[in-house]
Amino acid sequence: MVIGLNHYLILAALLFTIGVVGVLTRRNVLIIMMSVELMLNSANLTLIAFSHYLLNAVGQVFVFFSMTVAAAEVGIGLAIIVTIFRNTESLDIAKLNLLKN
Amino acid sequence: MFDNLIAGMHVGRVLPEILVVVVAFAAILIDIIMPRGRSTRGVQVVSVLGLLMVIAASFFQRGDTGQAFSGMVMIDNYTTFFRILLSAITLLIIGVSERYIEITRIRIAEYYLMLLFALFGMLLMTMGQDLLIIFLGIETMSVSLYALVGMTRHKHASNEGALKYFLLGAFTTGFFLYGIALVFGVTGSTNIVDITVFLKSAGSETPIIAWAGAGLIMIAFAFKAALVPFHWWSPDAYEGAPTTITAFMSTAPKAAAFAAFLRVFYVAFGSMSDGWTMVLWWIAVVSMTFGNLLALRQDSVKRMLAFSSITHAGYLVVAFLTFGQQGASAILFYLVVYGIMNIGAFLVAIAVNRNEDDDKGYHFDDYKGLVYRRPGMAIAMLVFMLSLAGIPPTAGFFGKYYIFSSAVSAGFVGLAVIGVLNSAVSVYYYLRLIVNMFLTERDEETEGRIFWTGEMAQVVLICVILVLLIGLFPDTLLNAARASVAALL
Numbered sequence: 001m002v003i004g005l006n007h008y009l010i011l012a013a014l015l016f017t018i019g020v021v022g023v024l025t026r027r028n029v030l031i032i033m034m035s036v037e038l039m040l041n042s043a044n045l046t047l048i049a050f051s052h053y054l055l056n057a058v059g060q061v062f063v064f065f066s067m068t069v070a071a072a073e074v075g076i077g078l079a080i081i082v083t084i085f086r087n088t089e090s091l092d093i094a095k096l097n098l099l100k101n
Numbered sequence: 102m103f104d105n106l107i108a109g110m111h112v113g114r115v116l117p118e119i120l121v122v123v124v125a126f127a128a129i130l131i132d133i134i135m136p137r138g139r140s141t142r143g144v145q146v147v148s149v150l151g152l153l154m155v156i157a158a159s160f161f162q163r164g165d166t167g168q169a170f171s172g173m174v175m176i177d178n179y180t181t182f183f184r185i186l187l188s189a190i191t192l193l194i195i196g197v198s199e200r201y202i203e204i205t206r207i208r209i210a211e212y213y214l215m216l217l218f219a220l221f222g223m224l225l226m227t228m229g230q231d232l233l234i235i236f237l238g239i240e241t242m243s244v245s246l247y248a249l250v251g252m253t254r255h256k257h258a259s260n261e262g263a264l265k266y267f268l269l270g271a272f273t274t275g276f277f278l279y280g281i282a283l284v285f286g287v288t289g290s291t292n293i294v295d296i297t298v299f300l301k302s303a304g305s306e307t308p309i310i311a312w313a314g315a316g317l318i319m320i321a322f323a324f325k326a327a328l329v330p331f332h333w334w335s336p337d338a339y340e341g342a343p344t345t346i347t348a349f350m351s352t353a354p355k356a357a358a359f360a361a362f363l364r365v366f367y368v369a370f371g372s373m374s375d376g377w378t379m380v381l382w383w384i385a386v387v388s389m390t391f392g393n394l395l396a397l398r399q400d401s402v403k404r405m406l407a408f409s410s411i412t413h414a415g416y417l418v419v420a421f422l423t424f425g426q427q428g429a430s431a432i433l434f435y436l437v438v439y440g441i442m443n444i445g446a447f448l449v450a451i452a453v454n455r456n457e458d459d460d461k462g463y464h465f466d467d468y469k470g471l472v473y474r475r476p477g478m479a480i481a482m483l484v485f486m487l488s489l490a491g492i493p494p495t496a497g498f499f500g501k502y503y504i505f506s507s508a509v510s511a512g513f514v515g516l517a518v519i520g521v522l523n524s525a526v527s528v529y530y531y532l533r534l535i536v537n538m539f540l541t542e543r544d545e546e547t548e549g550r551i552f553w554t555g556e557m558a559q560v561v562l563i564c565v566i567l568v569l570l571i572g573l574f575p576d577t578l579l580n581a582a583r584a585s586v587a588a589l590l
Contacts, residue, residue: 009286016275020272020275029264040274043278043281058291059282062233072244076244076247077271080248080267087255088260
């Protein structure tokens with residue numbers, strides 16, 4: 001079997017769905033962040049697959065930028081998680097309900 | 102060859118953006134050089150002067166229009182309009198920040214740095230002509246805002262607001278990126294001009310993947326503009342953030358999100374308008390209604406303003422889905438008016454809140470008899486509330502009038518009726534505050550000290566004057582909005 005564009009696209013779509021489901025169902029902040037990373041990387045995979053089959057380098061350049069952005073987001077996210085862990089000693093999102101109204 | 106390349110970049114056209122970054126770095130440098138404790142003064146002065154320069158540069162550059170960086174960004178009247186609006190909002194917020202970050206125990210120059218970087222991101226969003234630039238702009242803005250919301254590290258509410266904002270923001274980044282990937286796959290480009298050409302020629306045979314991509318990008322913008330059903334983060338982030346940041350977040354990023362939203366959907370996905378106006382019709386209805394219903398139940402003025410900002414975003418969508426010049430210029434007009442009146446209202450809320458550390462002073466009861474204690478402040482709040490409710494002769498009235506008249510002339514009569522009804526409901530909670538301020542006896546036992554500085558007085562005065570001036574002479578601003586939109590459509 002020849003692996004073609006469609007295989008990559010379906011794989012990326014599956015990964016994206018797993019990421020979305022992970023964000024919506026998991027309660028631990030770190031697992032949610034990992035699911036978000038999965039979503040971003042599935043989008044990157046889509047970009048690279050299209051880029052390869054369209055013979056257009058724009059998609060691959062885009063991925064460099066999006067990887068940088070993802071790194072910056074993880075940096076700020078972990079900083080926020082550290083401050084919240086200092087105050088509450090918990091990473092369970094269900095326990096963070098001070099602002100619920 | 103190298104000279105040609107640099108000349109083709111037109112670096113001069115992005116001078117205001119370069120200035121913003123230079124000012125941001127100058128601010129952080131001053132914080133390092135000057136002794137601890139005294140540096141905020143220096144950082145404040147540099148940021149204010151720098152932003153004045155940015156506004157001046159944007160104004161004097163308004164004639165030099167065209168593409169820059171090989172079509173990655175587009176400098177036109179539309180960009181200039183948002184440059185001045187966004188820099189001015191940032192200037193107002195930074196202007197009142199010096200004493201505020203002292204009493205909230207933030208006290209670090211990163212506050213200014215993050216505000217300036219957020220401004221830079223928003224400027225990229227408004228001028229981006231490539232989805233890459235818009236993506237980078239949204240992310241630069243969002244990452245700075247996550248940090249700003251969590252600036253008061255010792256406060257649990259601030260941590261929690263930042264975490265929720267961050268998690269949901271990162272979640273939407275995934276949607277945005279995946280949407281861009283799908284659009285790139287169909288059209289073979291991320292440039293808005295190329296996408297427009299491709300989708301126009303595709304016409305009714307637009308591939309389903311392009312629709313999916315446009316849908317995902319729409320979700321991302323709806324999230325950034327805090328529209329129902331993508332609004333869950335906004336009340337928590339708005340309440341947890343330091344109040345100056347709440348005032349900033351509910352005005353400038355919303356304006357920038359609509360600026361990019363307009364450019365992407367009116368230009369790139371313009372040929373698909375039949376599809377997305379239908380979706381936006383529902384988003385507009387639920388945003389206006391849910392925002393109102395939730396705002397009615399609030400006892401905290403800060404939360405009430407947060408929920409009502411969802412309603413106001415709903416009004417903006419009403420004008421958005423008319424897909425025409427009239428609607429687009431109504432959006433620009435309303436963004437300016439909303440920015441001014443909302444910042445004013447939040448500043449008075451900061452003043453009345455007696456203790457920034459526990460946030461208890463945002464209750465409606467704290468405004469009882471304010472007119473006997475601080476008549477000027479009460480009258481300023483009255484102007485802002487009337488304007489938010491859309492009562493003449495304030496600017497808010499004309500903002501809503503232009504929005505709903507654009508909806509009627511585009512044939513969305515039902516939507517305009519729903520909008521006007523919602524606007525009538527919203528009068529209740531704005532009026533409730535006015536009644537508390539003017540018609541209730543003051544309760545001397547519970548009232549606290551008022552936090553008021555000269556800078557806050559100046560900014561509130563500027564906001565009051567602008568709200569009344571635009572209310573009396575709306576034509577100048579409307580013409581500016583029309584001229585800006587003409588560059589877009």
